[in-house]
Amino acid sequence: MEDPNIDDGDQNRETEIAPALIAVHPAHQSVAVAVGSDLRVFNLQEGCAVTLGDGDDLDGKSSTNVHKDSIRAIRYGANNGTLFVSAGDDKLVKIWATTTWRCISTVVSEKKVSAVAIRSDGLFVCFADKFGVVYVVDTQGISGEQGSTNEKGIPILSHYCSIITSLEFSPDSRFIISADRDFKIRVSVFPKNPLDGAHEIQSFCLGHTEFVSCLAFVFGQDYPQGLLISGSGDSTVRLWDFTCGALLDTCAVGTEAGYLETDGKEGECRPAVTDLCATKDGSLVAVALQSLPGIMLLSCDISARTLSVLKVVSISEDPFIPTSLGSGSLKQFLWMVMGVSSLQGSDLACLARVRVLSGFSKSNIATLEEHKASLLDDKDIPGRELVLQKLQGTLSIEKEVLSSAAEAVKTAMRNLLIKKHYPVEKREYRKRGRNDRKNKQR
Amino acid sequence: MYVYMYVWHKFCSNPVQLLQRTCSKPGKRRRKRGRRIGKGSGNMMGHESNVNPTLSKSTGLPRKRFYRARAHSNPLSDSHFPVPVAPSQFDYSSHYPQISNDSKKIEFADIGCGFGGLLISLSTLFPATLMIGMELRDKVTEYVKERILALRTGNPGQYQNISVVRTNSMKYIPNYFEKGQLKKMFFLFPDPHFKEKNHRRRVISPYLLDEYAYALAVGGIIYTITDVEELGEWMKSCLERHPLFEPLTVQELEDDPVVKLLSTATEEGQKVARNGGQTYQAVYRRRTGPIE
Numbered sequence: 221m222e223d224p225n226i227d228d229g230d231q232n233r234e235t236e237i238a239p240a241l242i243a244v245h246p247a248h249q250s251v252a253v254a255v256g257s258d259l260r261v262f263n264l265q266e267g268c269a270v271t272l273g274d275g276d277d278l279d280g281k282s283s284t285n286v287h288k289d290s291i292r293a294i295r296y297g298a299n300n301g302t303l304f305v306s307a308g309d310d311k312l313v314k315i316w317a318t319t320t321w322r323c324i325s326t327v328v329s330e331k332k333v334s335a336v337a338i339r340s341d342g343l344f345v346c347f348a349d350k351f352g353v354v355y356v357v358d359t360q361g362i363s364g365e366q367g368s369t370n371e372k373g374i375p376i377l378s379h380y381c382s383i384i385t386s387l388e389f390s391p392d393s394r395f396i397i398s399a400d401r402d403f404k405i406r407v408s409v410f411p412k413n414p415l416d417g418a419h420e421i422q423s424f425c426l427g428h429t430e431f432v433s434c435l436a437f438v439f440g441q442d443y444p445q446g447l448l449i450s451g452s453g454d455s456t457v458r459l460w461d462f463t464c465g466a467l468l469d470t471c472a473v474g475t476e477a478g479y480l481e482t483d484g485k486e487g488e489c490r491p492a493v494t495d496l497c498a499t500k501d502g503s504l505v506a507v508a509l510q511s512l513p514g515i516m517l518l519s520c521d522i523s524a525r526t527l528s529v530l531k532v533v534s535i536s537e538d539p540f541i542p543t544s545l546g547s548g549s550l551k552q553f554l555w556m557v558m559g560v561s562s563l564q565g566s567d568l569a570c571l572a573r574v575r576v577l578s579g580f581s582k583s584n585i586a587t588l589e590e591h592k593a594s595l596l597d598d599k600d601i602p603g604r605e606l607v608l609q610k611l612q613g614t615l616s617i618e619k620e621v622l623s624s625a626a627e628a629v630k631t632a633m634r635n636l637l638i639k640k641h642y643p644v645e646k647r648e649y650r651k652r653g654r655n656d657r658k659n660k661q662r
Numbered sequence: 663m664y665v666y667m668y669v670w671h672k673f674c675s676n677p678v679q680l681l682q683r684t685c686s687k688p689g690k691r692r693r694k695r696g697r698r699i700g701k702g703s704g705n706m707m708g709h710e711s712n713v714n715p716t717l718s719k720s721t722g723l724p725r726k727r728f729y730r731a732r733a734h735s736n737p738l739s740d741s742h743f744p745v746p747v748a749p750s751q752f753d754y755s756s757h758y759p760q761i762s763n764d765s766k767k768i769e770f771a772d773i774g775c776g777f778g779g780l781l782i783s784l785s786t787l788f789p790a791t792l793m794i795g796m797e798l799r800d801k802v803t804e805y806v807k808e809r810i811l812a813l814r815t816g817n818p819g820q821y822q823n824i825s826v827v828r829t830n831s832m833k834y835i836p837n838y839f840e841k842g843q844l845k846k847m848f849f850l851f852p853d854p855h856f857k858e859k860n861h862r863r864r865v866i867s868p869y870l871l872d873e874y875a876y877a878l879a880v881g882g883i884i885y886t887i888t889d890v891e892e893l894g895e896w897m898k899s900c901l902e903r904h905p906l907f908e909p910l911t912v913q914e915l916e917d918d919p920v921v922k923l924l925s926t927a928t929e930e931g932q933k934v935a936r937n938g939g940q941t942y943q944a945v946y947r948r949r950t951g952p953i954e
């Protein structure tokens with residue numbers, strides 16, 4: 221009766237890995253990478269590594285270990301970048317002042333945190349947990365004291381028991397947009413007094429057929445309030461008018477990248493979109509695709525409201541599948557990271573590889589062919605080797621380790637968010653062990 | 663299957679024992695809706711060899727005992743039944759085959775419709791309105807589907823405006839209805855979920871009301887009723903505190919023909935009435951949000 225394969229769902233959970241994250245200061249002052257529980261920050265202006273000052277332990281021991289479990293979300297404050305927020309599986313949301321890199325507040329969440337957002341004026345920080353609840357923190361109340369840990373978020377809205385994968389304020393701060401693994405994107409009015417809750421739903425953006433993994437905005441003269449783009453596990457990037465929830469365009473990036481749906485029932489061939497990053501003018505969108513070694517650049521025509529594939533920058537010399545993207549609005553650099561929190565058969569606990577793409581902007585649509593996005597050598601990237609030393613933890617990473625990391629990355633997000641289908645036998649087996657059934661048979 | 667039947671026999675053959683068992687733990691009261699229907703438990707599979715034994719010989723309607731379901735279904739679990747990607751993809755022609763007007767949309771939704779008693783009463787009361795029942799339990803949905811089909815055959819031209827879907831309304835309301843599409847929403851005798859840990863499974867909750875307010879048109883009405891005092895208070899306080907809902911006046915409640923149906927139309931309501939139980943209702947209207 222006992223089936224040895226019956227519990228592989230639980231084994232998967234044990235070997236679950238957290239993909240590395242990257243965030244770039246909007247004015248390109250610093251760059252942050254999170255791998256596992258490690259938070260690594262490099263000051264690009266002064267060209268030196270940043271020592272994080274946690275409010276809790278001022279004695280300066282192991283300052284990178286500010287989180288006790290995998291970090292799942294990092295972000296700079298949108299406008300001036302004076303705030304930075306990190307959060308993750310240790311149920312802590314840490315708010316940092318980027319001038320001093322001191323933790324000005326630690327908010328305790330009841331559940332694991334999956335996404336964070338900062339309103340552009342920096343007055344409110346929102347975070348979302350794995351049970352679908354979005355909380356708000358008023359940052360005005362905390363700016364005084366340092367490192368107070370008894371802060372609590374106030375719940376404002378909830379997706380019904382669904383992991384929230386991405387959280388964004390609309391560019392004009394009127395709406396808060398939350399995406400979940402039940403294919404939904406919810407646009408809620410962010411009220412004047414958000415502590416009372418965000419009850420008014422502006423729209424739902426519905427169209428994805430798998431979990432929604434990431435959100436980004438593009439702007440144009442026709443749409444000063446911005447349009448929303450979303451990436452998903454269904455291997456598409458979609459363009460939305462989020463004020464009415466209308467789907468404007470769909471770009472099947474998986475098919476465009478050459479991953480044809482040959483084996484439909486397994487679903488393995490549909491690589492999930494892991495991250496999106498748009499240029500300031502919104503004409504160019506970088507897409508990280510699970511299992512694509514490189515990066516895909518989409519061109520977004522805002523007045524025609526279309527998305528189309530511009531080119532694929534492949535990074536093949538050593539396998540590099542970006543797990544997260546970031547860019548500052550002033551410089552034309554796209555920062556990419558590939559990394560995993562833990563890797564089987566490797567002594568490198570938190571592996572990360574950082575690459576930089578230059579020319580991440582599209583000044584002239586006519587010169588499509590001469591588009592000069594190019595991958596920078598390690599010695600040419602801003603901050604040079606020092607930045608890699610800090611963000612990667614080590615300067616050079618062996619090729620085999622990178623390959624195994626790339627393998628692990630391929631399925632990481634999909635495994636995390638996909639709805640698992642259990643075969644009938646497996647479900648029956650689980651039912652047999654159910655408590656109420658046991659009692660009845662006695 | 664054998665074990666299941668055996669347990670079921672043991673459980674249901676002695677209703678007194680069943681009552682004692684459920685009452686022995688105050689505060690742990692459970693609702694076993696599916697279990698107590700159908701009195702002829704000894705003849706469960708039926709020996710008649712009719713063409714379709716699941717339909718009653720006298721009325722042509724499906725018989726509940728062939729659609730036995732577990733009383734509870736977990737609303738939190740991942741659902742694998744098909745859900746329309748967006749409201750525009752909802753297949754009206756298969757649900758309402760004789761309604762030719764394409765632009766017509768569903769205006770009433772019975773959330774957790776159970777065996778469909780309310781839908782059937784409303785169907786003749788509002789023959790020009792499209793309505794849908796939403797039910798999570800697969801077999802119960804099958805029953806309602808058969809019941810509607812049988813009613814349509816038995817009464818040509820009638821009951822064309824009602825239908826049922828199997829879905830988790832707590833997750834997928836926005837997939838079925840556009841913003842402001844609904845005029846009335848019904849939540850009749852929902853699962854009480856007594857434990858505080860399980861309050862988030864309640865179908866009326868402060869967060870879910872946001873979604874109901876989204877689906878309801880301004881002026882649309884939400885009807886709730888229960889025979890559990892604790893849940894009645896909970897639903898009332900959730901609605902009372904929500905900024906997008908306001909209560910109906912006493913006069914409005916009296917004038918509304920639907921309010922009378924709340925306690926009489928459904929199977930659950932009839933059961934409560936039979937047992938002389940009290941009911942607690944809360945009827946609220948969707949209003950415009952506070953002006954910013």
